[in-house]
Structure formats: structure tokens, C-alpha cells
Amino acid sequence: MRSVIGINDLSVQEIDDLISTAKDIIANPAKYSDVCKGKKLATLFFEPSTRTRLSFEAAMYELGGNVIGFSEPNSSSASKGESVADTSKILSCYADILVMRHYKEGAPYVASRNATVPVINAGDGGHNHPTQTLADLLTINRCKGKLSDITIGYCGDLKYGRTVHSLISALSRYTGIKTVLIAPDKLALPGYIRKDVLEKNCMPYKQVSSLEEAIPELDVLYMTRLQRERFATDDEYECLKNSFILTPDKLVDAKKDMCILHPLPRVNEISVAVDEDQRAKYFEQALNGKYMRMALIMKLLEAAKDGNKEAELEHRTDLVCDNPRCITATEQELQHKFVLTDEERGTYRCIYCDTKAR
Numbered sequence: 001m002r003s004v005i006g007i008n009d010l011s012v013q014e015i016d017d018l019i020s021t022a023k024d025i026i027a028n029p030a031k032y033s034d035v036c037k038g039k040k041l042a043t044l045f046f047e048p049s050t051r052t053r054l055s056f057e058a059a060m061y062e063l064g065g066n067v068i069g070f071s072e073p074n075s076s077s078a079s080k081g082e083s084v085a086d087t088s089k090i091l092s093c094y095a096d097i098l099v100m101r102h103y104k105e106g107a108p109y110v111a112s113r114n115a116t117v118p119v120i121n122a123g124d125g126g127h128n129h130p131t132q133t134l135a136d137l138l139t140i141n142r143c144k145g146k147l148s149d150i151t152i153g154y155c156g157d158l159k160y161g162r163t164v165h166s167l168i169s170a171l172s173r174y175t176g177i178k179t180v181l182i183a184p185d186k187l188a189l190p191g192y193i194r195k196d197v198l199e200k201n202c203m204p205y206k207q208v209s210s211l212e213e214a215i216p217e218l219d220v221l222y223m224t225r226l227q228r229e230r231f232a233t234d235d236e237y238e239c240l241k242n243s244f245i246l247t248p249d250k251l252v253d254a255k256k257d258m259c260i261l262h263p264l265p266r267v268n269e270i271s272v273a274v275d276e277d278q279r280a281k282y283f284e285q286a287l288n289g290k291y292m293r294m295a296l297i298m299k300l301l302e303a304a305k306d307g308n309k310e311a312e313l314e315h316r317t318d319l320v321c322d323n324p325r326c327i328t329a330t331e332q333e334l335q336h337k338f339v340l341t342d343e344e345r346g347t348y349r350c351i352y353c354d355t356k357a358r
């Protein structure tokens, strides 16, 4: 069954097609108003969400379909100890497509291996968030008219910011992308993205410590919230929380057509005064998310008609994942699996969370 767990589950052609469909939905909404009539989407949200869950729900309703689901684990049998595998098998009996957000990295992947309907990852821990990336890509495309030949700066929590991880991976498949990483050392981009995505694809990147230094060359500035819920201690968060705050004075040297994105919610990293600036696109980005999710739901429901199960990657089972945030740490009887991601260096990474085998 075709699922979307990471952004690379979609080819560049498919992403470009989703963007075209989203633009057609924007231009002709009535054409799509009963495409999903009689279909049900289930939202399985084990972590808080406003935009992602409600935009999926709005997307399904606007396609003429229905929605069931839960928005916190305490209202599901997960609170009784039910596994992700069992939950997804059960929900497959009630819905035609599942959307899962989970605090454990790799949980939606486990769901996709057990469900008999398509599964969409709506954010797994600090790992991936492919449908936010679809929203980001449509926004960049609508602002810049292209997805190649741009300089993009990512600012804030690049360690746990799953939206950043997915967007960097997506853009690695377009040409002429220059990346600027703006983060405190403690919140630097994980190695699996730096080495296996930026370096492996020979993408030029630099790490800088000041927003002012980075801003003048950027076409896109991608601000992020510090992911407080994933920090080991509150003290650590308190020390870092004011590291980067975008205020109107910092935009003086920015390009006139730069666009400012943020997956939202924001805490304090973009001053409210910036909202007035015509370069602020984050509210449009949230709306674009609904259109891209409509396009994706239609695509996966169409693909589900052929019913084929996706083949599993070749993997090793003699290695152990030591990431406590990985789904292998909690899911009962889940076999640890590792895939070879770098032949030259002999690097194996966990199939669920991308942690490197020691």
C-alpha cells in the first residue's frame, strides 16, 4: 500500500504534480468537492497539533469525505498499552486512509507496515514531517515561481525541528540550492541530514551563528520554534530560548522579495511586528498546507485502488538502535532493523529513526 512516511517517498515528479493539483484546487474548488465522497480519513494524533490535524480534517471535508479519529493518546487504547501496530490494524478496518502523528520516531513507519490502507506521517518525534514540507514547497513555489536556484536559511532548532529535516531532504533533489544553517551549537542539524543529505548530494552549505550575517543573501528564511518538549531539561531550554528572534530591524538588509516561512506555532522567534511585512508568508503557508494535503489524500486513495504492498528495504537485524526516542524503545516485539546508507563509510542507520549503528 502506498504510504508517505518521509518526503522521499514521493519523487520530484510526484511533488511537482501535487503542486499542480493544489494550484488547480485553489482555482477550481468546486471541481473537487465530492471526489472523496463515501471515504473516511482517520486522524491518529498522539501529540498536540492545531494546523496539521485540522488542515487534514478540513482537506477531507472539502473533498466531500468524512473524518474519524482522536487528538490525544489518553482518549485511545494507547493509554491501555495498545501497540502502534495493533492500533493501525484496527483503524484500517474503519477508515480508508490514516494520518498519524506520534512522539516516537518511526511510529508512522510501523503503522504503514501493519495497516492495510495508506498511512501519512503527520510528524514523528524530532524526525520527519513530510506534509509540512509539501506546504513549504507550495509556498516557495508560489512566492518564487520555482523550487531550484534558491538560497535558503534555516534558523532555530535544527536538531529537533522535524520540518527542517524533511524540507532539506526535499530540496536536495532540486538543483542550485544553497543552504545556510543558523542555530546554536547545541541545536545543530543532526549528522544524518548533514552527511547523508547535504554532503552526499554535494549541496553547498554553511553554518553561521548570527541571523544578521545570514539574512542579506537569503531568498527564503525558514524560522523555527525551539522544540521545548524534546529538550532533556527545562534549564537547557531556558538558556537557548532567546537565541534568535526575528524583528523588523533585522530585515533592513534582506532582499525585497525574500520570503519568511515558519511552520508555526511560533513562540517568540518572530516578533508580531514582522507580520505586517509583505515578506511574511507563514499564514499563507498554513493555508497552502490544506491544499497540498487535499492533493495528497486524492493521490494516495487513487493509488490504494491497486492494493499492492510496498517492498521492504534490504536490512540487517543484528544491530541495536540506542535512540530512546525511537519507536523500537517502546513497541512490543518490534525487530530492530538497519539499512546501509553510505557504502563508502559502511554506515548503517535505523530503518525507523535514522540513528547510526555504533
Ligand code: NCD
Pocket (backbone or CB within 6 Å): 051, 052, 123, 129, 132, 162, 163, 224, 225, 263, 264, 265
Ligand atoms: C510543526 C511540527 O509539529 O513539527 N508544526 C506544524 O506541524 N505546523 C512545528 C512545531 O511544532 O514547531
